[in-house]
Amino acid sequence: MPPRAYWKGLLKLSLVSCPVVLYPATTASERTHFHQINKETGHRLRQQMVDAETGDVVEKDQKGRGYELSKGKYVEIDQEDLDAVQIESSHTIEIDAFVPREEIDERYFEKPYFIAPDGKTGIDAFAVIRDAMKRQDKAALARIVLTNREHVIALRPLDKGLLGTTLRYPYELRDEGDYFDDIPSPRISKDMVDLAAHILDTKSAKFDPGTFKDKYETALKALVKRKASGKVIKAPEPEARPDNVVDLMGALRASLGRKKPASSRSTSTARRKTAKTPARRRRAS
Numbered sequence: 303m304p305p306r307a308y309w310k311g312l313l314k315l316s317l318v319s320c321p322v323v324l325y326p327a328t329t330a331s332e333r334t335h336f337h338q339i340n341k342e343t344g345h346r347l348r349q350q351m352v353d354a355e356t357g358d359v360v361e362k363d364q365k366g367r368g369y370e371l372s373k374g375k376y377v378e379i380d381q382e383d384l385d386a387v388q389i390e391s392s393h394t395i396e397i398d399a400f401v402p403r404e405e406i407d408e409r410y411f412e413k414p415y416f417i418a419p420d421g422k423t424g425i426d427a428f429a430v431i432r433d434a435m436k437r438q439d440k441a442a443l444a445r446i447v448l449t450n451r452e453h454v455i456a457l458r459p460l461d462k463g464l465l466g467t468t469l470r471y472p473y474e475l476r477d478e479g480d481y482f483d484d485i486p487s488p489r490i491s492k493d494m495v496d497l498a499a500h501i502l503d504t505k506s507a508k509f510d511p512g513t514f515k516d517k518y519e520t521a522l523k524a525l526v527k528r529k530a531s532g533k534v535i536k537a538p539e540p541e542a543r544p545d546n547v548v549d550l551m552g553a554l555r556a557s558l559g560r561k562k563p564a565s566s567r568s569t570s571t572a573r574r575k576t577a578k579t580p581a582r583r584r585r586a587s
Contacts, residue, residue, distance in 0.1 A: 309448060310420060311393040315431055320424025322395065324446075324466065327414035334522040384450055393447075395455065395466075397431075400440040406456055410469040417457065417464040432459050443469075497554045504558070 309324040338347040351360040368376030395417075419428045435442060435458070442457040446466075453468040529535060 307420075308415070309446070311395060311446075313395045313397070313417070313428065313431065313444075315397045315442075318427050318431070319394075320427040320431075321420035322417050322428065323420045325416045325418070327416050327465065334519060334526065387450075395444045395446045395457075397442045397444045397457070399443045400435070400438070401443060403439055403441045403458060406441060406469075409475055411456075412453075412468045412470050415455075415466045415468075416460075417466045419463075432462075432464055435459050494551055494554060497551070497558070501554065501557050 305325060307323040308326055311322065311324075312319045313322045338349075339345060340347060351365060352358065353360055366378055366380060368378045370376050419425045431442075434440075444455050444457060444466075446453055446455045446468075448468070454471070455466045455468050458465050458467075525535060
């Protein structure tokens with residue numbers, strides 16, 4: 303039985319609509335979580351909000367939200383103010399366009415959700431929209447309101463349902479040029495690229511998330527178990543940082559387990575000798 307729906311509403315394409323439910327597609331419930339405790343008593347700590355100027359504890363009914371207009375000056379925004387911001391798609395996933403799936407830049411993907419029909423009403427319309435996207439390998443771009451904020455969401459067929467992934471807005475992405483422009487462009491020989499490509503071929507595989515192993519999570523569980531049993535925990539010795547690799551070609555060959563052939567200098571000398579031999583023979587004749 304699926305968990306409680308996170309959102310309910312209508313999936314709408316032009317004049318075609320159907321009721322749908324939305325569920326979070328990810329969970330962090332299986333991760334190891336820690337609580338803050340008092341080290342002297344072992345009791346769990348409770349967080350309190352404190353006035354930054356007076357130091358007084360602020361009770362729940364005194365807490366509000368405000369937007370900082372200037373340093374230390376805020377305009378208070380209450381829930382009634384937020385409710386006044388009317389958004390048409392508050393209970394509707396309104397499909398605006400269909401785009402090729404591969405054209406969506408992965409940096410825009412934010413949070414995934416499962417979208418399923420809500421009951422038997424409109425299931426035919428849901429299936430028609432899903433199967434049409436499957437046939438044309440298209441993703442739908444739509445709008446949805448979650449927690450009082452409108453998001454752009456990409457819908458893609460997944461099994462019998464749809465996978466909806468909220469998308470970031472362009473202003474939320476950083477410019478890659480700020481980080482990549484200063485990377486130098488060294489001249490790399492074709493032999494090195496060919497050798498690296500060969501290494502890629504030897505390690506080629508199909509994408510299988512079942513092979514993903516969260517080693518840190520496993521180590522955390524083991525740590526908690528050992529600590530609870532009264533065993534002393536010792537940190538391992540830090541790994542030595544490897545020296546800079548000077549001979550890149552040698553490192554590439556070693557990655558393949560190949561024996562290092564003749565040096566490039568001796569190879570070049572042999573090529574020059576071979577190239578000169580026919581000329582001497584022609585002069586001799």
